[in-house]
Amino acid sequence: MNKQRSGWRSKALCSVIGLTMMSPVLAAKPIVRDGEYRFLEAQYGDEWAKEDKEIDQKLADMREANGGERPNIVFVLIDDVSFGQMGKPALNDVMGVQTPRINQFASEGMSLNRMYTEPSCTPTRAATLTGRHPVRTGIKEVKVALVGEGLGDNEVTIAEVLSKAGYSTAHIGKWHQGDIEEAYPHNQGFDFAAFPLHQQVQLALMSPESARANNLLGWYEGTQSNALALDKKFKPNGLVTGVEARKGGKAREVDLKPGETWTQAHYERMNERYQRQTIEQLREMAGKDDPFFLQYWPLYPLNFVHPEQARSLNGGFMADKLEVIDDWFGAILDEMDKLGVADNTLVVFMADNGLMYHYEGTSGQSQLVYRGGKTDFTEGGIRVDAYARWPGAIEAGSRAADIVHASDLFTTFARVAQAEKYIPRDRVIDGIDQTPVLLKGHGNGRRDYVYVYQNELLRAVVKQEWKMHIAAPGMPAAAAGVYNLYRDPREQHPLIGHSLWSGASFQDMTKRHMMTIKAYPHNELGKDKPYTGIENLRPESVETVETFMSWH
Amino acid sequence: MNKQRSGWRSKALCSVIGLTMMSPVLAAKPIVRDGEYRFLEAQYGDEWAKEDKEIDQKLADMREANGGERPNIVFVLIDDVSFGQMGKPALNDVMGVQTPRINQFASEGMSLNRMYTEPSCTPTRAATLTGRHPVRTGIKEVKVALVGEGLGDNEVTIAEVLSKAGYSTAHIGKWHQGDIEEAYPHNQGFDFAAFPLHQQVQLALMSPESARANNLLGWYEGTQSNALALDKKFKPNGLVTGVEARKGGKAREVDLKPGETWTQAHYERMNERYQRQTIEQLREMAGKDDPFFLQYWPLYPLNFVHPEQARSLNGGFMADKLEVIDDWFGAILDEMDKLGVADNTLVVFMADNGLMYHYEGTSGQSQLVYRGGKTDFTEGGIRVDAYARWPGAIEAGSRAADIVHASDLFTTFARVAQAEKYIPRDRVIDGIDQTPVLLKGHGNGRRDYVYVYQNELLRAVVKQEWKMHIAAPGMPAAAAGVYNLYRDPREQHPLIGHSLWSGASFQDMTKRHMMTIKAYPHNELGKDKPYTGIENLRPESVETVETFMSWH
Incomplete structure (x- = not known):
């Protein structure tokens, strides 16, 4: 395997390592911004500087009111759900899907009605993790099976930034940042991580039940004879499923035994486990002195098997799971109330990109307002439902139509956590601090633009x-x-x-x-042998890695 | 002119006249229903009968709490606005149009999220007026210029029903039920009426300003030479504009002097006058002992001339007027508060059909969720925003996804006004009493179907x-x-x-x-000489009638 490292990449690596010994002088250096932001800053810099002092004071007052402590941050990111499908009551009735808990949550916080993501899971998640356009990190859509690639350790994630600032951190659920050790969440700043190595194509689509449900014509060998196929490796197999790990440790696969076939039942249990583990992490972290950052990225509503008895009026195999997500998010909010952490926690709930409209109809999801979905650069691919709640800081029932991009969460989380000094200064940070919108409301955004990429292609510009x-x-x-x-x-x-x-x-x-x-040229993607750092690889996974390495 | 009357029509006429001497025995006859309703009634009749007793008791309790008085009814019907454009906060941000007063109103009452109308203005209005599918009344789309047709006096309107029951009644704004005397609102049960004889094609589209704004290519003679035109009557002219009248009296044109050209300024003044007159009627009627029925059907947002300075982020020539409608509706609500009638008034606010999507883009309105608009039988033509507020009776902030059809307002208004005995029993009434939905909430509807017509053609069936x-x-x-x-x-x-x-x-x-x-065969449309019953016809209107009569 060609483990290529450019000179720039090595410098970036040093810089990441250098964070631990970052001097105050270094920290005072300004964040490197995109030219477009600097163009706006030239127009509004004085005004913003003045406003920032006011906001610093407000944040300080809030800390004082909370016994000197910074807020916890809970970030729930839902997979492939278009704008309008969650938290907007009238559209619940359009879809025949009820999300009462999310609607209620929205009414307790702010609706960010112009939240932009990237058009696909991996890049959006990379943007929230790094505060950078994914193209700068080398991240593109990560493929279904083995790639030997992933988010490099040359990137600085929000978990690393918040860890430096003294936060406990945990990641539960979808990760989708690559199949190499350096890309795993517990090597990207999270104290604890429970996540699937790949994504739902493997876990939800490539199952006998999904094939039999007509969603994967002919993939499953039980549904066709396969008599003329020569290549037995064309259909991915032997993939690692869910793993768990603690910061710096090895990962351990927990969802599948050697020789066992992955089924819809496994997928459902995995979903339930992540929900349960999120609650467990919440309890554990709420009991600590440090503030916490809990990232929960559920796998539902992605699902390709109809329930035995649908619960929604819609009944589609994904739409029905939106109601499950609503219950589960509600349970998390209830637990926060019970633990007494609701008041001092910023909770952000949103989707990562538009629906998989390729299954429109049977999935029960539909494009509703915007055109297109996952993978598209039209608004249907990149406009999502997004809500933020922080009692006492964010006005209940408010809305903001200011443009916000997924990468802004990185910078905004760092700001409210007083962790801005750990944001690296040697690379472009696209994420804009949107604390002014959260605290002062609609019309206080500092972004009136978004660059829309599909992988490395700039496909649209929004202004x-x-x-x-x-x-x-x-x-x-x-x-x-x-x-x-x-x-x-x-x-x-x-x-x-x-x-x-x-x-x-x-x-x-x-x-x-x-x-x-x-x-500031783009960073390079991490590259390594797939499935590095997993201590209990099943024999079938070992074989799959060997096959992969045989032609690399 | 051939003033055709069928035998059935004569019978119907007698029956209308007979209402004044309706005996209790006659009133106890059941309302004649469509076969589909009877099919449902056979399944739910006992349950509904039991529930009706409970609802009667609740209505009686409310009257008692209100000094024995029945509720007032205010019905505001907006022209050509698609589902999602008014009263749904997130979609305000999608459109760049803010409707804070309608949003607030929605939060104080019930959102009827599955309200169906007819696909065009005249039939929807006929449905609310008569409680019948317009096809049964002979009403189709009423054309722009002279037709010599209109809603017949053989029909029984909600204003007649409520008048019989002792309500004061007034109609302000768009009427669009024909250009013959028997069709005018003051001859269809309203004590007072201020309305344009025709509609906004004449009033908003056929103006020099609209032609110059590129919305009516070549219609206005100032924008082309017209040198080769032989027929000088092809372009409608000499049409009557706005008239006013009291019940049984003659109408008087009030908006244009002989020889004067109709302009956008006239249209704007007309809109403002209707808003002012609505407030005036509210004051007058609130001062009386009788309960009142006030029907306000604004002409805005239909509008084809860009404002000098747009107020909305959208700025489209219709979208901008949605914000004006919001202000104006807010002013009506404020006046009701001031007059102390808000608590004992059922206010229904809705649109009559989908947008004129033919002007999508420049008008600033767009289809949003559903496909199609005005004239279409797809949901975009017939699904509208609809809200009902009645403090103490309707739960604030509630929603119902039960199917409701515009004709149901007739029957529901009659029920809450204790006027059901004046609903005629000799013809089919399609309108279903939806009081159970209003009082008991979502899931209590008595309709799970709608027949969708375009004029006399049945184009779709919803179940x-x-x-x-x-x-x-x-x-x-x-x-x-x-x-x-x-x-x-x-x-x-x-x-x-x-x-x-x-x-x-x-x-x-x-x-x-x-x-x-x-x-129960369809009724026949009223037919007569156009512009009958207008006491001050301008010479140009007289000439236009003469031209019309010359070939009829």
């Missing part, structure tokens, strides 16, 4: 209510469709007049972004 | 979450697309399996409906 779909290489800029998102939320009617007046401004935005990339 | 688009004549029933509205709200993916299991049930539903029509 205010305008969105330009980047023209194909070589095409004239006026051929790039520009959409007014308030008037055409489904991006169906590009008007040439829009492109003509805004084309140059959009090009300038892109230039500012590209100049930043030139000054 | 529970299923909707069948009627196949073209001669096509096999399995070719009729059947959609699950929870899973496919945009009606894009008909699944043959749906049609196969439900086809026969849908056909049976249609048969039950058609058998009822056979037993």
Whole structure:
């Protein structure tokens, strides 16, 4: 295996290691920003600096009111759910799915009605973890089976930042940042981690039940004879399932015994276990003196087998699980009440990207307001339901239509945790501190733009209510469709007049972004032998690794 | 003119006249229902009869608590606004339009999240007025210019029913039930009426400003030379604008002087006047001993000229007016508070059908969740925002996803006003009493079906979450697309399996409906010379009538 490291990467590594001995002088260096942010900062810098003092004071007052302690942070990230499917009562009735607990949670906090993610799970999660556009970290969509790649140890995650600042940290559920040791959550700053090595394609789609439910035509050998197939390795097998580990330790697979076949029942038990472990972690961490950061990334509603008895009016195999998610999130909130930590905890609940609309109809999920879904750069791929609750800090029942990007959570979490000094200063941080929106409400955002990538391709640029779909290489800029998102939320009617007046401004935005990339080139993805750091690999997994290594 | 009257129509007329001397025995006759309702009644009759006693008691208790008085009813019907555009906070942010007063109103009452209308203004309004599918009244879409037709005096409106029961009644704003005397609101039961003879195509679209705003290419002679046109009557002109009248009196045109050209300024003043007159009527009627029924049907947001300075983030020429409607509705609610009538008034606020999506983009309105708009039989044409507030009777912040149809307002208003005995018994009443939903909440509806017409054509049948688009004549029933509205709200993916299991049930539903029509044939539309009963016709209107009569 070619374990390539560039000079820049080595420098970045040193910098990460250097965090432990970071001097106050170093910490005072400004965060490196994208050109577009600096362009705004030149227009608003004085105003923002003044406002920041006010916010620092407010945060200090809140700490004082909480016995000097910083807030806990609970971050629940739901998989593949489009804007409107959770927490918006009228749309519950449209879908025939009820999310009363999420609706209630929304009414106790702020609805971030213009939250942007990346168009797919891995990049969105990388953005929240690193505060950076995933393209800068080398992260793209991580494939289903073995890749020997993952989030590099040259990246600094929010868990590392908060750990430095004295937070207890735990990650439960989906991770999806690669199959190599350095990418695992317990090697990326989490004290405890329980997570599946891969994702739900393996765990929910590649099961006999899902194949028999008509969702994976012919994949399962029981559903076809397979007589003419030569290559027995084409269909992935022997993949590691769920593992658990503590910071710096080895991972241990806990969900499957050697020789056992993965089934829907395993998937359901895994989901239930993560929910249970989240509650357990909550109890454990609430009992400590330190504040905590608990990250729960459930696998539901992704699911490809119809329930024996549906509970929702909708009944679709994913829509029905949204109601389960609602129950489970409610149980977490109840537990927080019981533990007495609700008041001093910032809880963020959101989805990671739009629905898998490829299963629209039978899954019971639908695009609702925006067009497209997972993998798309239209709003349907990247606009999600997002809510933040922090009693006493965030006004109950408030809404903000300011643009927020998933990477902003990194910077905002660091700010409220007084951990900004641990944000690295040697690389671009795209995440913007949105504490002003949380504390002062709608209209206090510091971002009126988003760059929309599919893997390493810049596909669209959003500025205010305008969105330009980047023209194909070589095409004239006026051929790039520009959409007014308030008037055409489904991006169906590009008007040439829009492109003509805004084309140059959009090009300038892109230039500012590209100049930043030139000054701070992208990091490289971590590369290693797959399944490193797992102490109890099943024989079938060992064989799968051997197959993989045989041609690498 | 051929003033045709059938024998049946004459009988119906007698029956209307007969209402004044209706005997208790006659009143005790059951309301004539559509076969589909009777099919449900056969399944739930005993249960409903028991529940009705309970509801009667609750209504009696409420009257007692209100000094023996029945509730007032205020019915605000907005023109051409799709589901999601008013009163749903998250979708406010999607559109860049804020409706805080409607949102607040919704939170004080019940959201009727599955309210169905007809696909166009005239039929929806006829349905609320008569409690009948418009097809039964002979009402179709009423055209823009002279037609010599309208809602017949053989129909019994909710205003007539409530007048009989001792209510003061007033109608302000859009009427759109025809250009003949018997169709005017003051001849259909309203004590006072201020309304335009026609609708906004004349008042908002056919103006020099709208033509210059690019919304009516070439219509206005100032924008083209018109050199080759022979027929000078092809473009409608000389139309009557706004009139006012008292019950049984003559109408008087109040908005335009002879020789004057109608402009956007006239349209804006007309809108403002209706709002002012609504407040005035509210004051006048609140001062009386009788309970009142106030119907306000604004002309906005229909509008085709951009404001000099838009107020919304959206800025579209209709979307911007949604914010004006919000202000104005808020002012009405404030006035009700001031007058002390808010507690004893049922206020229903809703739209009459989906948006004019033909102007999507520039108007600033968009389809949002459902597909289609005005004139369509898809949900986008017939699903609207609808809210009902009645403090003490309706639970604040509640929602109901039960199917409700615009015609149900007729029957429900009659029930809460103790006026059911004045509902005619000689014709089919489609409107279902939805008081159980209002008083007991979600899940207490008595309708799980809707027939969807475009004029006299039955185009779709809705049952529970299923909707069948009627196949073209001669096509096999399995070719009729059947959609699950929870899973496919945009009606894009008909699944043959749906049609196969439900086809026969849908056909049976249609048969039950058609058998009822056979037993109670449709009524005939009123016909007369246009502009009868207007005492101050302008010379240009007289000429227009003469032209019309010359070829009839």
